[in-house]
Amino acid sequence: MGKVTYDAIVVGGGIAGCEAALNIANNDFNVLLIEKDLSVGGKMILLSKVFPTLDCSACITTPKISEMARHPNITIFTGSELQKVSKYGDNLFEVSIVKNPRYVNIEDCTGCQLCEQACPVTVPDQYQLDMVGRKAAYIPFSIANPRVAAIDIDNCTLCGACEKVCPTKCIDFTQEKEEWIIHVKTVILATGFNLFNPEMIPRYGFGLYKNVVTSMQMERQLAPTRPFHTVLRPGDGKVPDRIAYILCTGSRDASVGNTMCSQICCMYSIKQAQLLMGALPMADVTIYYIDIRAFGKGFNEFYEQALGMGVNFVKGKIGKISEKKNGDLVLRYEDVCSGKLQEAEHDMVVLSVGVVANQDAQKYFTDLTLKKDRHHFVQQVDPLLNPSKTSIEGVFVAGSVSGPMDIPDSILSAGAASVEAINHIIQFS
Amino acid sequence: MDTEKGNTVKLLKEKRKVSTEAKEKLKEFTRTKKAIMNALNGEDLTIAQLSEKLSLPYNEVVYYLMSLLKFGLVQVGEIDDMDEYFTYKVVK
Ligand SMILES: Cc1cc2nc3c(=O)[nH]c(=O)nc-3n(C[C@H](O)[C@H](O)[C@H](O)COP(=O)(O)OP(=O)(O)OC[C@H]3O[C@@H](n4cnc5c(N)ncnc54)[C@H](O)[C@@H]3O)c2cc1C
Ligand code: SF4
Numbered sequence A: 001m002g003k004v005t006y007d008a009i010v011v012g013g014g015i016a017g018c019e020a021a022l023n024i025a026n027n028d029f030n031v032l033l034i035e036k037d038l039s040v041g042g043k044m045i046l047l048s049k050v051f052p053t054l055d056c057s058a059c060i061t062t063p064k065i066s067e068m069a070r071h072p073n074i075t076i077f078t079g080s081e082l083q084k085v086s087k088y089g090d091n092l093f094e095v096s097i098v099k100n101p102r103y104v105n106i107e108d109c110t111g112c113q114l115c116e117q118a119c120p121v122t123v124p125d126q127y128q129l130d131m132v133g134r135k136a137a138y139i140p141f142s143i144a145n146p147r148v149a150a151i152d153i154d155n156c157t158l159c160g161a162c163e164k165v166c167p168t169k170c171i172d173f174t175q176e177k178e179e180w181i182i183h184v185k186t187v188i189l190a191t192g193f194n195l196f197n198p199e200m201i202p203r204y205g206f207g208l209y210k211n212v213v214t215s216m217q218m219e220r221q222l223a224p225t226r227p228f229h230t231v232l233r234p235g236d237g238k239v240p241d242r243i244a245y246i247l248c249t250g251s252r253d254a255s256v257g258n259t260m261c262s263q264i265c266c267m268y269s270i271k272q273a274q275l276l277m278g279a280l281p282m283a284d285v286t287i288y289y290i291d292i293r294a295f296g297k298g299f300n301e302f303y304e305q306a307l308g309m310g311v312n313f314v315k316g317k318i319g320k321i322s323e324k325k326n327g328d329l330v331l332r333y334e335d336v337c338s339g340k341l342q343e344a345e346h347d348m349v350v351l352s353v354g355v356v357a358n359q360d361a362q363k364y365f366t367d368l369t370l371k372k373d374r375h376h377f378v379q380q381v382d383p384l385l386n387p388s389k390t391s392i393e394g395v396f397v398a399g400s401v402s403g404p405m406d407i408p409d410s411i412l413s414a415g416a417a418s419v420e421a422i423n424h425i426i427q428f429s
Numbered sequence B: 001m002d003t004e005k006g007n008t009v010k011l012l013k014e015k016r017k018v019s020t021e022a023k024e025k026l027k028e029f030t031r032t033k034k035a036i037m038n039a040l041n042g043e044d045l046t047i048a049q050l051s052e053k054l055s056l057p058y059n060e061v062v063y064y065l066m067s068l069l070k071f072g073l074v075q076v077g078e079i080d081d082m083d084e085y086f087t088y089k090v091v092k
Helices: A015-026 A057-070 A114-118 A161-165 A213-223 A265-279 A297-307 A361-364 A407-429 B009-015 B019-042 B047-056 B057-068
Strands: A002-013 A031-034 A074-077 A079-086 A090-101 A122-123 A133-135 A177-189 A193-195 A210-212 A243-249 A284-289 A313-325 A327-335 A341-345 A346-355 A354-358 A394-395 B075-079 B086-090
Touching: A002 A015, A002 A407, A015 A057, A015 A074, A015 A177, A015 A407, A031 A079, A057 A074, A090 A161, A114 A161, A122 B019, A133 A361, A133 B057, A161 B009, A177 A407, A213 A265, A213 A346, A243 A265, A243 A327, A243 A341, A265 A284, A265 A297, A265 A346, A327 A346, A354 A407, A394 A407, B019 B047, B019 B057, B019 B075, B019 B086, B047 B057, B057 B075
Parallel strands: A002 A031, A002 A177, A031 A074, A177 A394, A210 A346, A243 A284, A243 A346, A284 A313
Antiparallel strands: A079 A090, A090 A177, A122 A133, A193 A354, A313 A327, A327 A341, B075 B086
């Protein structure tokens, strides 16, 4: 068991956590960043391009993330989880962490992928939202950070093929869970958000109809590191011609317990529609919406750009999706403008799933109360004057852990959290 | 530990059993991979044709075929006249 002291701990290595860690480290404080996944980067590193500028997401994310990963004041634990945070003395927190074994020595792995080639096991690739397979010995994805292998021990058959071919002998099946106790002056929560599970709306047929996909699956299909060689229907490999988006899937909907607007899905759907028209110039893209919320700088122009490109916007409430024998999908909807029930056929339907709270952070604080808001996000106790402040002094929020946010807002929020964290460190040092 | 470097799997094998599920998944992938590679040996096929030959649902063919494409064992051939379905072939 390791026992160490840092100035700050940042929990979650998405874009908000990385930004917060960098800001604190650049001010000469040392930071421990905890990421539960095998790579830092969060959702942003898996996106195709970003609204409203259509910049390549990987191109913006990777320089920031590698600057963070190489920073001498930052230590990163990937594949790690917090167990508990409690007060330690007057001004410190004691944090217990479990670091899960990766079965690969990060320092020695060169990312040569020979282990991947040798591994005989193939299972669904979680970073491609299960649309394609990956090996049990694998590099999470090509721009992962750290870009080193890991062994998926639950699916590994312990054949040892990876170990035999590894030129640096970095595979180590003797690794075990490590428990760490860390003392820190401040905590930044940056655990981000979860995506709504569309199986909660059975009438949309997600899981049952293979050509009904989520927006994150479409995001992967549009990324340069896509699962397929082009955009294809997962149900039969057809190049889709008529693609529909259903906005507000799991948002603004009391029947699924989420009345909140997710803020990002109108814009990411409009972005994907434009990218689809670039990738498949002959395709028809229809967006079924309740309202288009294009509230940010340049957002309305982005919406108008989509209209100009020929994206079809239909103000309509979807009743039900059914599947034809050939995999095509029939959407039954109420056309809000005419008040009539209509039907339309599409090759593929993309569900613009909303943002729901990641409630992991609440579990860590057993003898302190981390308040949550009515949507279960971490509560900002002073949202107007000090938006990064939580109900626990010295614990701050960065990014979408406190509510839906796009990338620029997550970065701004991380900036605010890091300033507050630095003030706290100085005040109590 | 250093003496075991390169063969540490032996030590884990003494402590941990491989699940039946993992063994089954391995068998299933190996079987399907072999069937797809055999079917594509000699002729380029579409997903529909592979599905018929292998008696596998279309969506499963997509998953396995795209995995083989990713691993560099299969490549994309031509698209049909309607620009809808591709053929796939073995990488020689
Ligand atoms: C389909 C889609 C398309 C989008 N497109 C755009 C776009 O074009 N432009 C734009 O501005 N925004 C876009 N967004 C929004 C963007 O993804 C978010 O704004 C951004 O990811 C928020 O960053 P974050 O760091 O707050 O959270 P996240 O990206 O969710 O990162 C959170 C991190 O914390 C880690 N974590 C979670 N729980 C724990 C735990 N218990 N312990 C340790 N680590 C943990 C996660 O693994 C992750 O790495 C899109 C979102 C989606 C879903
Ligand atoms: S951002 Fe748009 S799609 Fe998302 S919940 Fe709000 S209105 Fe619906």
